[in-house]
Amino acid sequence: MYGISIREPGGPEVLEWTEQPDPEPGSGEVVLDVVAAGVNRADVMQRQGNYPPPEGASQLPGLECSGRVSAVGPGVSGWDVGDQACALLAGGGYAEKVVVPAAQLLPIPEGVSLTDAGGLVEVGCTIWSNVVLLGGLRSGQTFLVHGGSGGIGTHAIQVGKALGATVLATAGSEERLQFCRDLGADHAIDYHGDFVEEVKRATDGHGADVILDHIGARNLDANLDALALDGNLRIIGLMGGAKGEINLAKLLMRRVSVGATSLRAREVGGPNGKGPIVAAVRTDLWPLVESGRVRPIVHERIPVQEATRAHELMDAGGVVGKLLLVVGG
């Protein structure tokens, strides 16, 4: 088979369409013939040499895909050759074939094309695990989404609305702010201004019960100020740095929590593994997708051989929703 390999750490040009060994399914695994793979910020970090794949994972980038089952390993039940599926991957999605534990497979939600489902699983599992399972967001609460127009943000806004939350989203241009509003955000906030003040104003001083942040240190103190009493700050990226000062008195007085996670390094099974998250997504998020309340937002579908161009778009910023790499015809 062919797949996109990373020649060496560097810019988008290091991505190359090269011949790779065909994957074989081990126990509990299936092989998918990939139809589409989602592009994530983590792929860019991996290309730059800053996010090495976990032990045992494919060296090729790609944390999610959709496709058809082409081989089934021993011990797998519920999946047969020819089934359509989408999957959470530890790597290897930018390829014609990928091997994946069956616990990380999901059916294609009704109403979503096989192609567009390729960009739905990583974002779905990330949001559901952080915002709902760990952040505890529930109806009637206020949810602040940083980077509301990105692949994660566009999904998060919709999930927040579908759960019955008031959703506030930050973005960096009027066009993207409008996109957040169109997706259902109750308030769109230009992050070049003082977002804490805007959050307080929009919530009559209450603040945000749950904040989803991908900036890290640069936003930390302001996020603490923007949290409501008993609020939860969930960090899923460190684009604004990892190290910063924290004032624990703010946590204590406001009874708030700060947590961070990444999905990729989780094991397959166990109470904190990928399996339980995928299962919760299937049970609780997929119905929201099938009802149309949470739609995949696709910026562009790009042939996988043009992965370099996709990463150039990621590097340039301004991608609204997800980029998909489409494999085959």
Added chain:
Amino acid sequence: MYGISIREPGGPEVLEWTEQPDPEPGSGEVVLDVVAAGVNRADVMQRQGNYPPPEGASQLPGLECSGRVSAVGPGVSGWDVGDQACALLAGGGYAEKVVVPAAQLLPIPEGVSLTDAGGLVEVGCTIWSNVVLLGGLRSGQTFLVHGGSGGIGTHAIQVGKALGATVLATAGSEERLQFCRDLGADHAIDYHGDFVEEVKRATDGHGADVILDHIGARNLDANLDALALDGNLRIIGLMGGAKGEINLAKLLMRRVSVGATSLRAREVGGPNGKGPIVAAVRTDLWPLVESGRVRPIVHERIPVQEATRAHELMDAGGVVGKLLLVVGG
């Protein structure tokens, strides 16, 4: 009535037994004739002028007590004059009488004396809300208790063991380390050494799933290193400072959360109020007390008029378990 008032912020000598207005029960409240009041670190901070009572609360110190119901306000059901009870207070426990919302009353657990129950509620609610409700400690996990020989620590060790956790406790002298072991701690760690290394060694590298900390900034980075994957650091005090550097990459890579709370400023009702915590303590902790698996550990029972001496003991350090102020004969 008489109660202990704080003449001015200062040392133990500012505590004075003075005449105070008799409290009247408002709607949903009862008056308790106090039998015993627990002494907490927060009382010391209040005496020093560093922890003002929340709006509307008594200016007298005392966050918990036991006693007998002597008056019942309108809208209270389930409590009658003469009933024995213990209570979580927003203040005012160092007195002959105190007014308290009925939602913050608990029955005296079977097998515990009315006096000793006066030191059980604040610590019980603090541990149960942080370690179980927010920290999610469960059977089979590892629980690290800092300050294992104090009022909070002695209770936390027992709760951890009763829940089926492996309990590690830190303390500062061989005598106190032995006390932790006697209470059931699986490993007692001298905090003058490198507790991270000791935790890793004692858990075969796993780390602590839940850490209960009252130090704050000075322990922050080491606590992050001592946490297991998906672990939870719960901070309930800032004796080692509030401000420090945090490396969010440690949170992200280890998928851990840091949260802090205080109990006193919580409202009575609502999902994050004192009421639901008291209710959970009654349902889930009280049976552990009644079965003898969690016992009140009392360092000394001191007449309330000698509150100054009690605070001198607190200031000197080395109190093992709780100090109780006993009211009346």
